[in-house]
Amino acid sequence: MKRSPSVVYWLGNNLYLNITNRCSNNCYFCIRRFKQGVGGFNLKLSRDPSTHEVIEELQKVLNLKNWREIVFCGFGEPLERLDCLLEVARWIRKYYGKPISIRVDTNGQGLLLNRNREIITELTAAGVDKLSVSLNAHDKETYNQVCRPKSESAFDSVLAFIEEAKGKFDVEVTAVNIPEVDLSKVAKIAQQIGVKFRAREYIPGFW
DSSP states (O other): OOOOOOSEEEETTEEEEOOOOOOSOOOTTOGGGTOSEETTEEOOOSSOOOHHHHHHHHHHHTTSSOOSEEEEOSSSOGGGGHHHHHHHHHHHHHHOOSOOEEEEEEOSOHHHHTTTSOHHHHHHHHTOOEEEEEOOOSSHHHHHHHTOOSSTTHHHHHHHHHHHHBTTBEEEEEEEOOTTOOHHHHHHHHHHHTOEEEEEOOBTTBO
16 A cells, blocks of 8 residues: 655654655755655655644654654755744744754755745744755756756855854755765865765665
């Protein structure tokens, strides 16, 4: 029997929130091009869940174990749904009685996706304390080639987002190990900005 799509799923001690399948990139290496989900969970949503639905699903599993982190990460870009993300993060901070990190795994295009909003300030105020930004390229040309963003200015905007976020969050820049990308150059970009770097291994069909 095919599993119904999951809004909430878990891997190890981390709890994940899959709040949208929309994304401003169309990366050729993205797992959703090859798989229906991860860890036995189906992450192919038929529609965006409402904020109420996300919280409802979260309530069912929040107290099952001592989670290390709650992570906004699914088969889409969570900052496509900033208001939903903020409301859920505020709910977690208000009603979850234990210390926990709230992380957003993002392509870093939050400034483009939420123009005229103080997105960094809003995320901080909602209780988000970690950002993992998928840079996935060492220059604009490579980024446009492998990530295929909707906006031509995406790469520069991602760098601006990382720059603005550093010091306000625990920020990690990541890149998938694919032939087109010079990981040492991506690591250098992260070092120059003053944030951490982590390489992600790429296995065709899974990363």
